[in-house]
Amino acid sequence: MTSPTPPAEQPRLTADEFRTLHERLRAMARTAGNAERGALDQLTPERVAAAATEVRLGLTVSLxxxxxxxxxxxxPEPATHRITVPALEDLTSDGxxxxxxxxxMNVHGDADSHLDALCHVLFDGALxxxxxxxxxxxxxxxxLAVELAADGIVGRGVLLDIPALRGVPWLEPGDHVTAEDLAAAEAAQGVRVGPGDLLFVRVGHxxxxxxxxxxxxxxxxxGLHPAAVAFLAERRVAVLGGDGNNDTAPSAVPGVGFPVHVLAINAMGVHLMDYLQLEELTAACARAGRWSFLCVVAPLRLPAATGSPVNPIAVL
Structure with a gap:
């Protein structure tokens, strides 16, 4: 198909405005006390236990x-999967x-669901x-490798459906989700994002x-507008996941191709999950009339890795 045309007018940040925002979010992360495992420190045992009470139906959904x-x-560089089977004469033989x-696979591509580790984003010479x-x-x-999540990421998941808020099936490529969109989706869906939550933002990708x-x-x-990342900092979100890359393209910040990745991962220590599949979860939440759930994320135990393929499971 032909490449989509982005919306004509998009809010932009100058390089100076972006670095000011980066420093502000870094300071907020330090105040939150998440220096060791990043925002995963928000997932306290008490919050994990509370997340288990979100299970009402016993329904599991892959994300x-x-x-x-x-x-x-x-x-352009798809995963390779090769199956080796016994020789033809062995297929029907005894034993x-x-x-x-x-x-x-290329873990950080634009098609497969994956988790970004905190070592994935280098900015101004630092992680x-x-x-x-x-x-x-x-x-x-x-x-800061993916081993930080070796014991899994378990907590309360919250899904915000931005296309439903706007009355469209999906957001067109190039469009931004703003902090105002996130707050409006909360109000429309009767849910509120809180400390330690795993926030999933559907754009309909x-x-x-x-x-x-x-x-x-x-x-x-x-994807998200860079300024919307302040919403995550204010609510002390533990993880951000989206059905796209989480970043809009073209970027809203000249010279910074992935500003949301820089702000979330590099400034705040928030693990990202990109290119999830949220359609089944959206339908299940709509049927249940609830937009929060227990979520379990189990990355592969890949030593020193910058990310991992991942299959998050929502339990409603």
Whole structure:
């Protein structure tokens, strides 16, 4: 399909305004006391236990998209999946035989669901918390790797449906979700985001892709406006997930291609989940009349890695 045309007028931040916002959010993160594991420190045992009370129906819903193994405009380097089966003569013979799988993927692409570790974003020569950028190299990350979430991420999930708020099936690529949108969606859905929550923001990326076909999402996609990240800081959100990249393209900040990633990960220590599949969860929440749920995220235990494929599970 042809590339979508972004909305004509979009709010922008100057480089100075962006760095001022970056410093303000860094200061708020320090005040929140999340220096060791980033915003995951907001997931206290008490909050995890409270999240378990969100389960009412015993319904489980995956928030991951099916892994793509074929090239597409948004996935020029698809995952490779090779299955090895026994020889033909062994398939019908007696005895024990195995079929095996080999799998490889570009974790941080524009198609597959994944978790970004805190070592994923380097900005002005540093990682989150001022950790030197030299702490990461070809042999992996010596700090802030995905191992911070080795025991899983478990907490109260909250889904905010921005297309429903605006009365459209999806946001067009290039459109921004503002802090005002997030607050309005809370009010419309009767839910409030609080400390330690796993916040999921639907922009309709997956539905648009399913109905209109894939496009080059690296050039045009809907996401959060950088100023909206202050909403996450004020509410002390533990994790942010979206059905797109979380960042809008084109960027609202000249010279900074992924300002939401920089602010959330690098300034605040908030793990991001990109390119989730939120359509089934949206439908389930609408049927239940509830937009909060228990959420369990289990990244792979990849030593020194900058991220991981992930299959978050919502339990309603």
């Amino acid at each position: 991951a998209a099916e892994i793509q193994t074929h090239p597409a405009p948004d996935n 024990l035989h195995f079929a095996t799988d080999r799998f490889a 989150y918390g001022g950790v030197p950028a030299s702490s990461i190299g070809a042999d992996g990350a010596r700090a 997956r539905r648009r892709r399913a109905e209109l076909g894939a496009w080059d999402a690296s050039r045009a996609r809907a």
